[in-house]
Amino acid sequence: MSAGFSLIRGTTATHRTLGLITGLALAAPVWAQTADVEQDTRSDAAREALQQREGDVSQESNLEEVFTASEKQYSLLPRGRMSLYWSSDYSYYRNDTIDIAIDESSGSINRFRIENDAEHAFTTGLSVDYGLRDNLTFTASLPLMYKYDTQKDLSRAAMGDVVMGLRYQPFSVRPGGINTTLYSNFSSATGDSPYEINVNKDLSSGKGYYSISGGVSFSRIIDPVVLFGSVGYTMAFDATGLNQRRGTDVLKRVSPGDSVNFSMGLAYALSYEVSVSASYQQSYNMVSEFTFQRGNSRFKARSQDSTTSVLNTSLGLRTASNRIVNISFGFGLTEDSPDVLLGVSMPIDISGLKPGA
Numbered sequence: 001m002s003a004g005f006s007l008i009r010g011t012t013a014t015h016r017t018l019g020l021i022t023g024l025a026l027a028a029p030v031w032a033q034t035a036d037v038e039q040d041t042r043s044d045a046a047r048e049a050l051q052q053r054e055g056d057v058s059q060e061s062n063l064e065e066v067f068t069a070s071e072k073q074y075s076l077l078p079r080g081r082m083s084l085y086w087s088s089d090y091s092y093y094r095n096d097t098i099d100i101a102i103d104e105s106s107g108s109i110n111r112f113r114i115e116n117d118a119e120h121a122f123t124t125g126l127s128v129d130y131g132l133r134d135n136l137t138f139t140a141s142l143p144l145m146y147k148y149d150t151q152k153d154l155s156r157a158a159m160g161d162v163v164m165g166l167r168y169q170p171f172s173v174r175p176g177g178i179n180t181t182l183y184s185n186f187s188s189a190t191g192d193s194p195y196e197i198n199v200n201k202d203l204s205s206g207k208g209y210y211s212i213s214g215g216v217s218f219s220r221i222i223d224p225v226v227l228f229g230s231v232g233y234t235m236a237f238d239a240t241g242l243n244q245r246r247g248t249d250v251l252k253r254v255s256p257g258d259s260v261n262f263s264m265g266l267a268y269a270l271s272y273e274v275s276v277s278a279s280y281q282q283s284y285n286m287v288s289e290f291t292f293q294r295g296n297s298r299f300k301a302r303s304q305d306s307t308t309s310v311l312n313t314s315l316g317l318r319t320a321s322n323r324i325v326n327i328s329f330g331f332g333l334t335e336d337s338p339d340v341l342l343g344v345s346m347p348i349d350i351s352g353l354k355p356g357a
Contacts, residue, residue: 076131076134076135076136076137076167076169076181077129077130077131077137078131078134079131079132079133079134080131081130081131082128082129082130082131083128083129083347084126084127084128084129084347084348085126085127085128085129085345085346085347085348086124086125086126086345086346086347086348087124087125087127087343087344087345087346088122088123088124088343088344088345089122089123089124089341089342089343090120090121090122090123090340090341090342090343091120091121091123091338091340091341091342092118092119092120092121092338092339092340093117093118093119093121093338093339094117094118094119094339095117095118095335117149117150117151118149118150118151119147119148119149119150120147120148120150121145121146121147121148122145122146122147123143123144123145123146123160124143124144125141125142125143125144125160126141126142126348127139127140127141127142128140128141135168135169135170135172136166136167136168136169137166137167137168138164138165138166139164139165139166139167140162140163140164140165141162141163141164142159142162143159143160143161143162144157144158144159144160145157145158145159145160145191145205147203147204147205149203152200152203154201154202154203155203156192156202156203156204156205158191158192158205159190159191159205160190160191160205160206161187161188161189161190161191161206161207162187162188162190163185163186163187163188164185164186164188165183165184165185165186166183166184167181167182167183168181168182168183169181169182170182175221176220176221177220178218178219178220179218179219179220180216180217180218181216181217181218181219182214182215182216183214183215183216183217183230183232184212184213184214185212185213185214186210186211186212187207187210187211187212187213188210189206189207189208189209189210189239190206191204191205191206191207191208192204192205192206193206193207193208193209193239194206194207194208195208195239195242195244195251195254196208196242196244197244198245199244199245199246207256208239208254209236209237209238209239209254209256210236210237211234211235211236211237211256212234212235213232213233213234213235214232214233215230215231215232215233215261216230216231216232217229217230218230224268224269225266225267225268226266226267226268227265227266228264228265228266228267228279229262229263229264229265230262230263230264231260231261231262232260232261232262233258233259233260233261234258234259234260234261235258236256236257236258236259237256238253238254238255238256239253239254239256240253242254246292248294249292249293249294250292250293250294251290251291251292252291252292252293252298253290253291254288254289254290254291255288255289255290255291256288257285257286257287257288257289257303257305258286259283259284259285259286260283260284261281261282261283261284262281262282263279263280263281263282264279264280265277265278265279265280265312266278266279272318273317273318274315274316274317274318275315275316275324276313276314276315276316277313277314277316278311278312278313278314279311279312279313280309280310280311280312281309281310281312282307282308282309282310283307283308283309284305284306284307285305285306285307285308285336286305287302287303287304287305288302288303289301289302289303290302290303306334306336307334307336308332308334308336308337309332309333309334309337310330310331310332310333310337310338310341311330311331311333312328312329312330312341313328313329313330314326314327314328314329314343315327315328319346322347323346323347324346324347325344325345325346326343326344326345326346327343327344328341328342328343328344328345329341329342329343330342330343
């Protein structure tokens with residue numbers, strides 16, 4: 001996309017500018033009879049009309065806005081500025097497991113069955129960003145979740161885990177350069193814990209433990225594409241004081257494993273109204289340890305490490321001058337990943353949140 005294309009496809013202010021220039025050209029034979037000083041005035045007016053004004057759309061600002069909307073976690077707000085986003089996501093997970101019980105003394109199989117587990121999860125929530133400084137942004141999100149388990153025929157609607165975080169840009173943004181953002185997040189355990197519910201009657205809405213994460217993300221504009229990527233680490237805290245019945249045993253403690261993740265992708269502005277983006281995300285989850293009590297004795301069980309990998313694509317549609325609606329689709333590439341991911345997100349325009357309102 002050339003700069004000329006952006007000028008024509010820009011805002012209505014640009015169209016009014018082109019109309020002004022056209023009117024000047026058509027009226028030239030009449031105005032040619034006036035004084036030279038009036039000709040200079042008209043020339044100055046035409047040059048001023050062609051100059052980009054504050055609020056007009058440029059190629060670079062359009063790309064920045066597309067990137068901000070499709071990968072919001074990499075954007076920062078000016079000091080004192082607040083933004084509110086609404087998002088809704090759907091995920092589908094299906095898994096086939098073998099449930100087998102073997103008698104330790106005789107070696108005979110007491111139970112053998114194949115369980116088909118499928119779970120639908122709907123999540124909607126609000127996230128707010130506030131600029132503490134021009135290069136430091138505070139963010140918080142409040143999710144609400146609805147789950148339905150087809151095998152158990154159970155459903156549950158509850159609040160999820162509240163997340164708060166900070167994003168910081170140590171270096172000023174340079175046109176054509178690589179923009180670096182440091183981020184950190186604190187994830188609470190406000191949702192229903194999977195280690196405290198009745199596993200036969202209830203469904204969880206949270207992960208059941210606190211965690212903190214941090215990392216660094218990068219982005220670069222290469223007209224008309226924005227390249228981005230990130231790498232991060234998540235530290236999970238133990239869940240203690242548990243008393244959950246699991247068959248004949250009681251779960252007393254969970255030590256979730258830490259995880260390492262990275263992502264990469266690109267966003268492309270097809271026009272002022274339409275944009276597309278694609279990204280790849282992968283996370284390596286370390287071994288978790290579970291402490292059970294059986295009678296008066298305790299024993300530990302360890303899970304295997306796992307890898308989740310997801311491929312995402314999104315379509316951005318500009319429905320208003322200050323609103324881009326993003327529709328995303330993704331699918332898991334490993335057994336530990338959700339099979340299907342769908343999502344929609346958009347900013348909420350509240351005039352009271354704008355500076356000077």
